[in-house]
Amino acid sequence: MLEEAALLAVYLGLVLFTAKLFEDLARRGGLPGFIGAILAGFLLGPGGLGIISHEDVEKMGLLLTLGIEFMLFLAGAEELSEVKGRVGWREALLTAALLTLTTLSVAATLHVLAHGLPLNALLAYGLIMAIVSLGPLVHTLIDTGFLSTEEGAVLVKVGALAEAGGIVLFNMVYGGFNVYVAVSTPLVFIAVYLFGRRLLTKILYLVEDYVSAKEAPFAAIVAMILTASYLAELLGFNAAVTALLLGIFASEYLSERPGYMERLRAFTYGFFEPLFFAGIGLNMPRFTGATATLTMLLAGVTALPKLTVVAAAGLMPAGIAVLAKGGVDAALLLTLYTGLHGRMPGSLYGAGVSSMLLLSTLMALAMRRYVRREAGREPWRMRVGELPLGYDVVRANDNLLTVSMMLSLGGSSAVVVIDEEGRPVGYITASDLIYIAPREMRRLRAKDVMRTDIHVVRINDRVSELLKEHVMLQPIVAVVDEDGRIVGTLNPQKILRLLYSRPTRR
Secondary structure, eight states: OHHHHHHHHHHHHHHHHHHHHHHHHHHHTTSOHHHHHHHHHHHHSTTTTOSSOHHHHHHTHHHHHHHHHHHHHHIIIIIGGGOOSOOOHHHHHHHHHHHHHHHHHHHHHHHHTTOOOOHHHHHHHHHHHHOOOHHHHHHHHHHHTGGGSHHHHHHHHHHHHHHHHHHHHHHHHHTOSOHHHHHHHHHHHHHIIIIIHHHHHHHHHHHHHHOOSTTHHHHHHHHHHHHHHHHHHHTTOOHHHHHHHHHHHHHHHHHHOHHHHHHHHHHIIIIIHHHHHHHHHHTOOOOOHHHHHHHHHHHHHHHHHHHHHHHHTTOTTGGGGGGOOOHHHHHHHHHHHHHTTTOSOHHHHHHHHHHHHHHHHHHHHHHHHHHHHHTTSOGGGSBGGGSOOBOOEEETTOBHHHHHHHHHHHOOSEEEEEOTTSOEEEEEEGGGGTTSOGGGTTTSBHHHHOBSOOEEEETTSBHHHHHHTTGGGSSOEEEEOTTSOEEEEEOHHHHHHHHHHOOOOO
16 A cells, blocks of 8 residues: 555656646747646556556546646636626627637537437537637737737737636536526626625735734635535535636735735645646546547637627637637536546546647647747837736735735835725835735725825837837836736846847737
8 A cells, every 4th residue: 555655656747747847848939838738648558568556546636637737726716807898898798709619519520420429418419519618818909019008908808708708608507407506606606706706805815913823824724725615515516616716706806915825826736736637647548549539629609709709899810719628618628527437538637638630730830920920120119018017016005914915925116005996096015015014914905005196108109209218217117907906017037138138028
């Protein structure tokens, strides 16, 4: 038994290192990092070189499950909670068309191929392929400079709606057509969004105030993720969806505690994420000609409706980013595959994973053409939204302890202060906090000490205008969208690096 546990530990170390190595190779090739991690798992697993057997893969199942839960928790805390601006009818209709057409296209194709899956499984599979991964989509829009455009703003909202809506719909059909689940799922999601943030924040504040043990709030967050996911499964609610909602729950608290957020990111992205993506590959069977054909077919019936919808809405070429797939999609596919207990053929699971890799690769290569075309522009011809913006931001009601943590961890000498609507109202420098008594740091708020002469620029302003107006003499500048809401920050160091170090555009 001891030797078996030691061997499993060796396998985990091998998977972790290989996944990170292949992730780096994928990024160097201009592809999303998760593609490399999945390929590393496939190479090590039964479908590849067979270094790790199917039995050993099953023994790693607990860690893969934890990886799903922690990744979706961060997706809720980082991605869905950060979508700014009001969602209009246009974005809602685009999302409905994208999800409906893609789901039906994939489900109908699989039904014709007669894999023997029940209707709810066909629809769940179709929803997985229809989901747009918000994280990869936003990163792609940033890399290509589309995020600062009107098309980019629309696509971010569509991506957020498609990811959240797809997950909710998946939970409704995953376990079969159940009236209780169909009614409770959207109600729980709405309740979490409206009331959950403040409720969980109050609980964590109580832990912070009354439990003196070091890192107690962080331990409470981890315990909540594990406990809530377990209870959700007992009640017939999908654990992955629960983790996502809990992430939205905790987003407000974590935004005020950047130290805990950094620990959670390191904990997830350094350990659980590479093991999870490698686990996706470890579960893949051997790649055959039939799997390759099915992969091409699935990629086609997924891409065609998506591209048709965004093209009809006039969102091309930025709309190519809706082909982005990522961790949320892969997590749901693995959940469906394991939840069907052998009723889904391994070839269909393998084709689903492979088509996600193919779609993400094609999307990255297509969008890189735009980057290559624009990369030679002089920095002063670029627009502010195309710069590598920071996000050194605190809320007006944050206490000065939170502000000092942001300044010490963020590496900036100043932070922008925003109101409840996300609009900049002032800024605070590190020197403003030097002479404040430590006992006052928790009582005083950012609005009590901030300077109100904050300089604001819009994402569509040109860099040349910043230099001409001497904006960069300010310790920090707030970058806002057309509605005046914060999207990032700039400081003199960033502009200096841009002008004289000639970095590659991000």
